[in-house]
Amino acid sequence: MNQPLIKVEALKKYFPVRSNHLFKTQKQWVKAVDGIDLEIQSGETIGLVGESGCGKTTLVNVLLRLEDSTEGSIIFDGLDITRVSQKMMRDKVRKNIQIVFQDPFWSLNPRMLVRNVIGEPLSVHQKLSGLALSEKVESLLDMVGLPKDSLYKYPHEFSGGQRQRIAIARALALEPKLVVLDEPTSSIDILSQAQILDLLQQLKEKLGLTYILISHDLSVVHYLSDRIIVMYLGKIVEQGPSEVIFNQPVHPYTQALFNAIPSLSMQNLSELQTIEGNVPSAINPPTGCRFHTRCPRVMPICSEIEPKAIYVDKDHQAACHLLKS
Amino acid sequence: MTDQKTQFYFEIKDLSVGFRTFEGIKPVLNIEGLRINRGETYGLVGESGAGKTVLALTILGLLPKPAGMILNGSILFDGVDLLKQSEKQMAEIYRGKRLAMIFQDPMSTLNPVFTVGQQIERVITRQEGLKGEACLKRSLELLDMVKLPDTMNLIDKYPHELSGGQRQRIIIAIALSCGAEFLIADEPTRNLDVTIQAGILKLIDELQRDFKMSVLFIGNNVSLVNIFCRNAGILYRGKLVEEGLSNCVVQNPLHPYTQTLISAIPRSKSEKLKFSKTVIKPEAENGCPYFSRCTIGKENCSMHVPMLREFRTESSAESLNDIQNPVQKAACFYAGGTI
Numbered sequence: 102m103n104q105p106l107i108k109v110e111a112l113k114k115y116f117p118v119r120s121n122h123l124f125k126t127q128k129q130w131v132k133a134v135d136g137i138d139l140e141i142q143s144g145e146t147i148g149l150v151g152e153s154g155c156g157k158t159t160l161v162n163v164l165l166r167l168e169d170s171t172e173g174s175i176i177f178d179g180l181d182i183t184r185v186s187q188k189m190m191r192d193k194v195r196k197n198i199q200i201v202f203q204d205p206f207w208s209l210n211p212r213m214l215v216r217n218v219i220g221e222p223l224s225v226h227q228k229l230s231g232l233a234l235s236e237k238v239e240s241l242l243d244m245v246g247l248p249k250d251s252l253y254k255y256p257h258e259f260s261g262g263q264r265q266r267i268a269i270a271r272a273l274a275l276e277p278k279l280v281v282l283d284e285p286t287s288s289i290d291i292l293s294q295a296q297i298l299d300l301l302q303q304l305k306e307k308l309g310l311t312y313i314l315i316s317h318d319l320s321v322v323h324y325l326s327d328r329i330i331v332m333y334l335g336k337i338v339e340q341g342p343s344e345v346i347f348n349q350p351v352h353p354y355t356q357a358l359f360n361a362i363p364s365l366s367m368q369n370l371s372e373l374q375t376i377e378g379n380v381p382s383a384i385n386p387p388t389g390c391r392f393h394t395r396c397p398r399v400m401p402i403c404s405e406i407e408p409k410a411i412y413v414d415k416d417h418q419a420a421c422h423l424l425k426s
Numbered sequence: 427m428t429d430q431k432t433q434f435y436f437e438i439k440d441l442s443v444g445f446r447t448f449e450g451i452k453p454v455l456n457i458e459g460l461r462i463n464r465g466e467t468y469g470l471v472g473e474s475g476a477g478k479t480v481l482a483l484t485i486l487g488l489l490p491k492p493a494g495m496i497l498n499g500s501i502l503f504d505g506v507d508l509l510k511q512s513e514k515q516m517a518e519i520y521r522g523k524r525l526a527m528i529f530q531d532p533m534s535t536l537n538p539v540f541t542v543g544q545q546i547e548r549v550i551t552r553q554e555g556l557k558g559e560a561c562l563k564r565s566l567e568l569l570d571m572v573k574l575p576d577t578m579n580l581i582d583k584y585p586h587e588l589s590g591g592q593r594q595r596i597i598i599a600i601a602l603s604c605g606a607e608f609l610i611a612d613e614p615t616r617n618l619d620v621t622i623q624a625g626i627l628k629l630i631d632e633l634q635r636d637f638k639m640s641v642l643f644i645g646n647n648v649s650l651v652n653i654f655c656r657n658a659g660i661l662y663r664g665k666l667v668e669e670g671l672s673n674c675v676v677q678n679p680l681h682p683y684t685q686t687l688i689s690a691i692p693r694s695k696s697e698k699l700k701f702s703k704t705v706i707k708p709e710a711e712n713g714c715p716y717f718s719r720c721t722i723g724k725e726n727c728s729m730h731v732p733m734l735r736e737f738r739t740e741s742s743a744e745s746l747n748d749i750q751n752p753v754q755k756a757a758c759f760y761a762g763g764t765i
Contacts, residue, residue, distance in 0.1 A: 152619040153590070261474070290473035290646060295690035317619055320691065361620040363649040365676055365691060370631050370653050373624040379589050 106278060106311055107164070109139035112173035114163050118384060131383045133159040135335035143278070146305065146312040148326030148343065150319060150358065154380050156335040157315045161281050164313070165198055166190055196226050199272040203284040205264035209256040216252045219271045226275055241270040245300060262293025266300070273304065282314045286321055298324055319362045323347055331355045334383055334391040337410070341417030352419045354392045390422065398423060434502070436462040436608060436640060441499035443484055451495060455480050455664040458734060467634060467641040469655030469672060471648055477664040478644045482610045486527055487516040503608065522553055526606030530613045532594040536585040542596055543581035546603065553604040568599040572629060591622035595629065602633060609634070612644045627654055648688055652676045660684050663715040666734060670754030680737055680756035683716050714758070722760050732757045
């Protein structure tokens with residue numbers, strides 16, 4: 102077995118919450134990511150799905166070390182990046198992990214020319230400047246399918262889809278090994294979405310990239326991912342190959358989540374399933390299985406004992422008490 | 427209310443709306459005709475910037491003035507031309523009472539400095555003149571109607587204490603507080619999770635049946651519109667390019683734009699997505715608005731603007747019996763041809 106590109110063990114990220122009492126300094130914690138184990142092989146695309154508030158973004162922020170983790174380790178390329186210094190991060194790690202943010206209207210500096218937006222990582226890490234920088238940026242623009250004359254334009258001159266292409270070019274400028282895609286298509290319209298997805302797929306094949314894709318649009322996840330991880334309230338409830346998760350999900354949460362996606366073949370609103378209730382608070386997560394408050398197939402044991410992840414198949418895991426019986 | 431059979435409940439005729447810019451008036455919306463019957467759901471699909479929201483604002487008389495200009499046309503609602511009503515009439519008779527709207531983003535629609543109760547009560551007090559106990563009672567009823575639990579507690583909460591789905595339910599409660607008969611839902615589930623989306627749609631659907639409302643549903647997700655609405659219209663650059671029963675439009679799209687739109691929805695990994703290579707041609711000033719991106723466009727497309735034409739397709743013929751207006755319409759000279 103190959104060495105995984107990134108290996109996450111028992112990762113936790115808690116955020117402190119101030120209590121309302123003036124004299125009581127009882128600290129509470131939002132358990133945004135609560136004990137996650139994860140391995141990502143080089144060349145894979147991992148789809149991270151779950152409702153908002155389940156900890157997807159926090160997990161990614163910790164992976165990129167935009168936030169420091171509370172506990173646990175992240176081994177990237179043989180280096181535990183939760184412990185290394187910021188300088189080490191910048192010199193060794195950052196150029197290998199890049200991110201494409203959700204909203205291309207906010208993630209590009211409106212005062213910078215496209216040349217500088219894409220060129221900034223190059224001038225920081227590879228000390229490129231002048232003509233060499235322009236040439237490199239031109240080739241990146243070409244790679245993401247933008248015309249060469251975009252070099253001296255400002256971000257506002259582009260449409261949403263084109264801006265996302267600029268963001269992708271910036272992320273790929275340093276030839277990273279891992280690219281995090283945080284809802285890459287949620288704020289652009291459907292035609293550009295298809296083109297961006299196609300571009301991402303092509304770039305992955307061409308450059309041998311590894312993606313972590315976050316999206317609530319499950320059809321997008323299905324299209325791009327090799328493996329899917331379903332999260333609920335800071336924990337992984339099910340993970341496995343994309344086709345298996347889509348066709349035979351075993352966890353009730355995954356099943357409910359996938360039955361809520363509208364598809365072109367549906368005729369009636371009643372075919373859409375809903376999950377009752379809201380995601381419980383991450384400050385006091387429910388005891389036992391965290392999904393038991395909303396689970397349609399809840400059993401007495403669910404509120405008492407937390408289910409452990411069980412291998413359903415070779416690389417298909419799920420954490421649910423139903424699986425034992 | 428009029429009993430004339432020939433008159434439609436809601437009808438847009440030759441509407442054209444423009445925005446004043448430094449380069450002169452820019453047309454943004456140009457709709458030849460759009461009809462919605464009483465109690466019907468109509469889904470309008472289009473990309474961002476197609477003019478969907480402008481249409482909604484025009485109907486409600488909320489178009490920002492003086493930037494926005496209504497150049498031509500009429501919007502008939504129950505026999506009255508809404509565009510000819512004064513601002514006072516709109517505010518007193520129509521907006522909020524007979525016409526209601528659910529806006530796009532539940533996170534920013536509610537006022538963060540007032541409690542939910544205050545915001546609902548303000549509307550009821552203004553429109554129905556209720557005060558005190560009666561007002562509270564009505565607010566609680568409304569929260570019940572949108573299936574929110576623990577209403578007594580909820581009424582004193584501020585918007586930030588609620589989730590997106592709860593907020594959207596409150597917005598629906600406010601929108602329908604005065605018994606609206608025509609609801610405009612502008613991408614009501616845009617920023618919500620799929621699990622919550624289904625719940626909100628079912629709620630709107632149920633309320634639509636209960637109150638026999640007509641709904642103009644604006645969305646950018648074709649599959650959602652297909653499930654939710656009986657009729658669908660596809661908007662491209664302010665023009666209606668295709669219209670018909672929603673399942674006919676989805677199963678048998680006639681206009682090349684609709685065809686690309688539907689093929690652009692990723693369905694499964696095994697199915698390779700079809701991308702029409704977007705050869706961007708120069709804009710045709712007097713021609714079809716889709717000309718610059720169209721793959722089947724011929725020379726005459728750049729010379730004349732295609733009007734909506736009626737088509738009888740196999741899928742529309744099947745459902746011919748029980749439906750008054752079974753034809754599918756498309757605005758393309760070569761509609762129905764395969765790409």
